[in-house]
Amino acid sequence: MKVIEVKDLAKTYYTPFGSIEAVKGISFEVEEGEIFGFLGPNGAGKSTTIMMLTTLLGPTRGTAKILGYDIVHQPNEVRRVIGYVSQDLTVDDTLTGWENMYLQGRFYHLPKDVIKQRSEELLKLLRLYERAKDKAETYSGGMRKRLDIAMGLIHRPKILFLDEPTLGLDVQTRQDIWEYVQKIRKENGMTIFLTTHYMEEADSLCDRIAIIDKGEIKALDTPRRLKDSIGGDLISLRISNDSPEQISQFLEKVKNLEQVKNITSQDGRYTIVASNAEKLIPVIFSIAYESNINISSITMKKPSLYDVYLAYTGREFRDEEGSKEDAMRIRRLVRRTR
Numbered sequence: 597m598k599v600i601e602v603k604d605l606a607k608t609y610y611t612p613f614g615s616i617e618a619v620k621g622i623s624f625e626v627e628e629g630e631i632f633g634f635l636g637p638n639g640a641g642k643s644t645t646i647m648m649l650t651t652l653l654g655p656t657r658g659t660a661k662i663l664g665y666d667i668v669h670q671p672n673e674v675r676r677v678i679g680y681v682s683q684d685l686t687v688d689d690t691l692t693g694w695e696n697m698y699l700q701g702r703f704y705h706l707p708k709d710v711i712k713q714r715s716e717e718l719l720k721l722l723r724l725y726e727r728a729k730d731k732a733e734t735y736s737g738g739m740r741k742r743l744d745i746a747m748g749l750i751h752r753p754k755i756l757f758l759d760e761p762t763l764g765l766d767v768q769t770r771q772d773i774w775e776y777v778q779k780i781r782k783e784n785g786m787t788i789f790l791t792t793h794y795m796e797e798a799d800s801l802c803d804r805i806a807i808i809d810k811g812e813i814k815a816l817d818t819p820r821r822l823k824d825s826i827g828g829d830l831i832s833l834r835i836s837n838d839s840p841e842q843i844s845q846f847l848e849k850v851k852n853l854e855q856v857k858n859i860t861s862q863d864g865r866y867t868i869v870a871s872n873a874e875k876l877i878p879v880i881f882s883i884a885y886e887s888n889i890n891i892s893s894i895t896m897k898k899p900s901l902y903d904v905y906l907a908y909t910g911r912e913f914r915d916e917e918g919s920k921e922d923a924m925r926i927r928r929l930v931r932r933t934r
């Protein structure tokens with residue numbers, strides 16, 4: 597069953613300095629029980645999309661349905677069936693874990709006994725139960741994020757939206773959060789929609805991934821199939837010759853080999869996409885020898901999501917402006933979690 601249906605969804609921000617087309621008419625569907633990831637660099641349009649789907653922001657164009665409810669015309673129904681954990685923590689530091697859970701439960705008008713029972717369940721699931729009587733200000737950053745997720749689950753949402761759930765957390769805590777997200781899905785049969793700019797997070801956690809760049813979905817599939825879509829292994833090589841003519845003749849010969857699918861170059865590095873790369877490397881060396889080409893380095897690897905991103909967007913997964921914004925956001929989170 598499709599629980600999220602998005603059709604031609606778009607958002608343009610109008611600012612005194614001009615308009616920004618943050619999301620440019622995207623369409624996709626999410627099946628019940630999936631962990632669905634939105635992967636893209638800073639500024640790609642991930643938060644804008646999640647905010648539209650959680651009814652916090654009106655779209656400029658297009659529609660989306662959450663469990664059949666329209667995000668524009670039935671926002672209250674949508675809010676009842678979803679949980680949303682934003683990038684910013686909603687935890688109140690001056691309250692204990694229990695109190696934070698209680699407050700959240702009251703927002704949803706849940707009876708006291710239900711809040712107590714669900715809080716106990718969730719605090720145990722997210723390994724916070726032992727510290728639930730302590731004030732949140734004594735928690736680590738990872739514990740606060742876990743409490744935030746527990747709070748987002750108190751009304752038993754059918755779909756949980758997580759915006760960059762592990763932003764600014766260390767590697768170990770990040771992996772803990774992944775484990776909890778998988779546990780939540782398993783134990784509650786929930787659908788999870790998350791945004792991330794961490795490749796390994798999307799790879800190990802998501803059933804399917806949409807790669808988003810500059811407000812557009814560039815590719816959407818399972819991590820395995822996305823990687824397979826590259827069409828083979830990747831051989832990366834550097835050449836120390838100076839003559840462009842010599843190099844292009846060499847590359848032409850390599851390109852004509854049956855196993856070679858594609859060759860791209862970036863910053864003086866040539867990337868060859870090929871099947872059976874192990875067997876191809878000696879052949880490349882012998883062509884280089886015949887063509888008087890000096891290979892200064894050569895490596896071989898299976899494609900990663902990073903390579904998929906590169907192949908679909910034609911550029912590196914970085915954004916100078918975005919990384920500044922990201923650093924600021926992490927600093928803000930760190931300050932708050934102190």
Ligand SMILES: Nc1ncnc2c1ncn2[C@@H]1O[C@H](COP(=O)(O)OP(=O)(O)OP(=O)(O)O)[C@@H](O)[C@H]1O
Pocket residue numbers: 609610611616617618636637638639640641642643644645760918921922
């Ligand atoms: N309130 C706003 N007003 C104007 N422009 C905005 C606003 N919010 C976001 N933008 C712009 O819209 C684009 C998409 O931003 P968005 O926050 O959705 O991206 P993102 O992929 O979630 O990145 P990040 O992880 O940095 O939040 C960016 O160019 C951003 O600067």
